[in-house]
Amino acid sequence: TGFFMILVPVKRVIDAAIRPRINKALTGVETKGVKFSINPFCDIALEESLRIREANKGLVDSIHAVSIGPTKSQDVLRTALAKGADSSTLVDVGDQEVEPLNVAKLLKQVVEKQESNLVILGKQAIDDDSNQTGQMLAGLLNWPQATNASKVEIDGDTVTVTREIDGGADTLRAKLPMIITTDLRLNEPRYASLPNVMKAKKKPLEKLKAADLGIEIASRLETIQVVEPPARDAGIKVESVDELISKLKEAKAL
Amino acid sequence: MLRNFSRAFSRSIPKLDTLVLVEAAGGKITPASLSTVTAASQIGKPTIALVAGPDGESVVGDVATIEGISKVLVAKGSRYDHYLAEELSPLIKLILESSDQWTHFLTPGSAVGKSVLPRVGALLDTQPVSEIIKVESEDTFVRPIYAGNALATVKSNEKLKLASVRGSAFAPAKLGASAVAVEDVAEVESQNRTEFVGEELVTSERPELASASKVVSGGRGLKNKETFEALIEPLAAKLNAAVGATRAAVDSGYCDNSLQVGQTGKVVAPELYVAVGVSGAIQHLAGMKDSKTIVAINKDPEAAIFNVADIGLVADLNEAVPELTNKL
Numbered sequence: 001t002g003f004f005m006i007l008v009p010v011k012r013v014i015d016a017a018i019r020p021r022i023n024k025a026l027t028g029v030e031t032k033g034v035k036f037s038i039n040p041f042c043d044i045a046l047e048e049s050l051r052i053r054e055a056n057k058g059l060v061d062s063i064h065a066v067s068i069g070p071t072k073s074q075d076v077l078r079t080a081l082a083k084g085a086d087s088s089t090l091v092d093v094g095d096q097e098v099e100p101l102n103v104a105k106l107l108k109q110v111v112e113k114q115e116s117n118l119v120i121l122g123k124q125a126i127d128d129d130s131n132q133t134g135q136m137l138a139g140l141l142n143w144p145q146a147t148n149a150s151k152v153e154i155d156g157d158t159v160t161v162t163r164e165i166d167g168g169a170d171t172l173r174a175k176l177p178m179i180i181t182t183d184l185r186l187n188e189p190r191y192a193s194l195p196n197v198m199k200a201k202k203k204p205l206e207k208l209k210a211a212d213l214g215i216e217i218a219s220r221l222e223t224i225q226v227v228e229p230p231a232r233d234a235g236i237k238v239e240s241v242d243e244l245i246s247k248l249k250e251a252k253a254l
Numbered sequence: 255m256l257r258n259f260s261r262a263f264s265r266s267i268p269k270l271d272t273l274v275l276v277e278a279a280g281g282k283i284t285p286a287s288l289s290t291v292t293a294a295s296q297i298g299k300p301t302i303a304l305v306a307g308p309d310g311e312s313v314v315g316d317v318a319t320i321e322g323i324s325k326v327l328v329a330k331g332s333r334y335d336h337y338l339a340e341e342l343s344p345l346i347k348l349i350l351e352s353s354d355q356w357t358h359f360l361t362p363g364s365a366v367g368k369s370v371l372p373r374v375g376a377l378l379d380t381q382p383v384s385e386i387i388k389v390e391s392e393d394t395f396v397r398p399i400y401a402g403n404a405l406a407t408v409k410s411n412e413k414l415k416l417a418s419v420r421g422s423a424f425a426p427a428k429l430g431a432s433a434v435a436v437e438d439v440a441e442v443e444s445q446n447r448t449e450f451v452g453e454e455l456v457t458s459e460r461p462e463l464a465s466a467s468k469v470v471s472g473g474r475g476l477k478n479k480e481t482f483e484a485l486i487e488p489l490a491a492k493l494n495a496a497v498g499a500t501r502a503a504v505d506s507g508y509c510d511n512s513l514q515v516g517q518t519g520k521v522v523a524p525e526l527y528v529a530v531g532v533s534g535a536i537q538h539l540a541g542m543k544d545s546k547t548i549v550a551i552n553k554d555p556e557a558a559i560f561n562v563a564d565i566g567l568v569a570d571l572n573e574a575v576p577e578l579t580n581k582l
Contacts, residue, residue, distance in 0.1 A: 014400075016537075019403060019536060020400045020403050020404060022404055029400060029404060099381050100372065100381065101375060101376065101379070101380070101381040104376060126400070126401065126517070127399065127400055128399055129384065129385070129398065129399050129400070129401065129517070130372075130384045131368050131372075131384060132371075132372035132375070132382060132384060133372075134372075135339060135368075135369060135370075135371075135372035135373045135376070136372045136373065136375060136376035137376070138339075138340075138373060138376075139343060139372070139373035139374070139375070139376030139377050140376045142445060143447075144340060144446075144447050144448035145339055145340065145369070145373065145448070146448070147339075147365075147368070147369050148365065150511070160451065163365075164365070164511060164512070165365040165366075165453070165512075166279070166284075166364050166365045166366075166464070166512070166520075167279065167455045167456060167462075167512055168453060168454050168455035168456045168510070168512050169453065169454050169511070169512075170336070170450070170451075170452065170453035170454070171450075171451035171452050171453070172338075172448050172449065172450060172451060173448070173449045173451050174447050174448045174449065175447065178448075183518070184501070184518050185504075185505065185511060219381075220380070220381035220410065220411055220412050221381055221383065221408050221409065221410055221411070221412075222408065222409040222410075222411060223406055223407070223408055224394065224407040224408065224409055225406075225407050226399070226404050226405070226406045226407075227404070227405050227407075228403075228404065228405075229398070229402060229403070229404070229405050229543075232543070232548075232562050232564075233564075235548070235560070235562070235563045235564040235565060235566055236564070236565060236566070237555075237560070237565075237566045237567070237568060238565055238566070238567050239567075240567075241567070241569075241574055241577045241578050241581060242581070244549065244565060244567050244578065245578070245581055245582070247565050248526075248547070248549070248565065251547050251564065251565070253525060253526045253546070253547040253549075254493075254526075254582070
């Protein structure tokens, strides 16, 4: 058996195609009757772990998916299992929102429990847009981190990652254990086939509470309110390039 | 050595407040760093800049003259080359723990800031606030969530407030104030195992995208790389604008990844944003809808981009764009 023990954290979020609506109490966004899906960056992380196994015969010992969220997060775990993860853990926190630092602390416990040596996460969740969890987990474990990965290359226990940075790309290299966070163009995630969806129902899904991992979830940030961004004034349509230029001059935009 | 470092610190800097990581690239302070200094100034206390590595050393003189900076700390040494989070985080942790006077630590919301800040947060057991766009008070900030479709006002109950700053939301601080004191800080042992292999930066004569006052952006409507280059580049050159792109354009290979504007790319807020052949997907709008004037050129009158455009022209871009370029 191989020596890569991959952990893939996945988050259940409002589907990327849906425009979120703010609730009446201005405390957050409306979630009732809204479609939820696996966070797109997490889907890419899962896909990458599957590709590492497929491209390196015998290298990967296990791919374990983990989600921290409400009971319904088991849906995204079933999806991950259907796509090819071997086993999974749900840390059921009910409706409580969990900040990245607490997510990272919970994940650290799961890493230790699963003896993971490579954690691949999405670079950010498209709901809170924090872009923090992977870096925090790397900090807690004191492991190398390669964020915003657009390419991952494996050579034995050495991992080389090309990253999206401001102004271009850079390349980092480290031996396991390490943390990778995925950018959008790392890969194109696969769909789960129906037979695999059926098979996934028999794969292991362990259910835990935060307390089982010895972590108390206390929020450090307080959301005072959530509002719509200011709407833009209605624009005008022009008929010609000349009119466009004169309107731009009027608006002092040229 | 570490103990000496701490002692030297608490003695020499009795009243510290906000620490700002100032980043440099190509021998210049990044515009996002200058915006971060502005955000720090709005918190209302003395702001101290931290610069690191050879990029940092190359701009120390300039950093010392940024308006609103009261001192500059310099961390020298090749271990701070390339701003690796594994090296910078222990350094920043030690500085922030060396005195209990620190109340805030801010980084730009750049690739470096996003890589470093959360790791520092984990080492300090502190939850950071990502990409603030407004300082309400010293503990309360506004930040966009859901790709900018909602704005959350967030109060940090942490003793030490950590935040990254969205550059486009704050005007850059100006240089030219009388120079403040510069003080060296010692290197910190890191146990880093990450090796920097190399980098490939995109060179362009156009202004840098994130800080440009004008942006010309191309989408799927350009159809191919040749059209993108033939239409977008000359218009951008004429306007002295930066070139941007949608994810569709980047994924189809019309231009480099680093030009992508949107939730997962750069967030820009220029004076003028010209969207050519851009449909206006929410992920793209997240990156540009705070631009002052938005112009859209698209042949589809139903395109969502027209909902945010101040001036829209429904036309074939193959004709309208060259005409616009010629007449400017």
